[in-house]
Amino acid sequence: MPIVTVQMLEGRTDDQKRDLVARVTDAVSETTQAPKDKVTVIIEEMNPAHYGVAGERPSDKV
Amino acid sequence: MPIVTVQMLEGRTDDQKRDLVARVTDAVSETTQAPKDKVTVIIEEMNPAHYGVAGERPSDKV
Amino acid sequence: MPIVTVQMLEGRTDDQKRDLVARVTDAVSETTQAPKDKVTVIIEEMNPAHYGVAGERPSDKV
């Protein structure tokens, strides 16, 4: 604990994902006082065809 | 808000997914009075080998 | 399958939740051809202090 799940559209680089894991871990540890080695970060990438807002998908607007 | 996640076995067409996002958004907006543009729908497709009921997987029954 | 999880801020009435379960089940069944008796709907209510957009929580703006 804590376990942080980041759902985001696919397309970020491996460097961005590495920085995301590091920066989110710091943010959670520093605000909740959970030791950094207890913080788990999970990235869930999404296909634009599997995501919609207001009833529409980004993949239908390109 | 609201955020709707639909977990289902892989295999539906892109048209089915488009209709699913639109119809679920309408259903949620009309029953909860959340504005349509605030409703997010996420589709999570599952491999039949990663899903089981009563201890068995559909992929083991074909 | 399918399993539908609806995350929304707390505050809806029991009638709204009943209608939400029924209407979302119809929307998913009719667009994916999954039999209605295979569709599970789960409602997860959220406390406004546990939710934020753009770094701010609705509970901090009242």
Add this chain to the structure above:
Amino acid sequence: MPIVTVQMLEGRTDDQKRDLVARVTDAVSETTQAPKDKVTVIIEEMNPAHYGVAGERPSDKV
């Protein structure tokens, strides 16, 4: 998008939760280039009796 879910044991103060939402939003926006107003943060608090590691629950060790 992105949607960030933070699961953690109950017990943090409201101030900690406000800072957590703000700092996690910054961390995600700055590393993924997603605009801050597109970042959603959800906090899910857990009862120690509903959480275990290595087969044991913290609530059984006090």
Add this chain to the structure above:
Amino acid sequence: MPIVTVQMLEGRTDDQKRDLVARVTDAVSETTQAPKDKVTVIIEEMNPAHYGVAGERPSDKV
């Protein structure tokens, strides 16, 4: 890793939850070869009014 989330209707005793965490940890560790101290189990209890199958909620049938 692995992280196991068990969603179930509220109502089980604390003893049942303790046994659930222990037995699920054993089952996951023994079949995936993940060390037991790396296995996290999370229980998410659900209110019968927040759950439905085939468009109906158990709470509406009592």
Add this chain to the structure above:
Amino acid sequence: MPIVTVQMLEGRTDDQKRDLVARVTDAVSETTQAPKDKVTVIIEEMNPAHYGVAGERPSDKV
């Protein structure tokens, strides 16, 4: 109900996944008294580049 989601790093064999579904179903049914045919198990595999503990990813340590 219950619905069990097992998040784990990719790489297990199909046999391991079959045993995991069967053994987790038994563990949940026997401790919660939920009938086996009501227990759903979902496996979510993760890419090592999408997972981190203490701010670091296993994929960055190889």
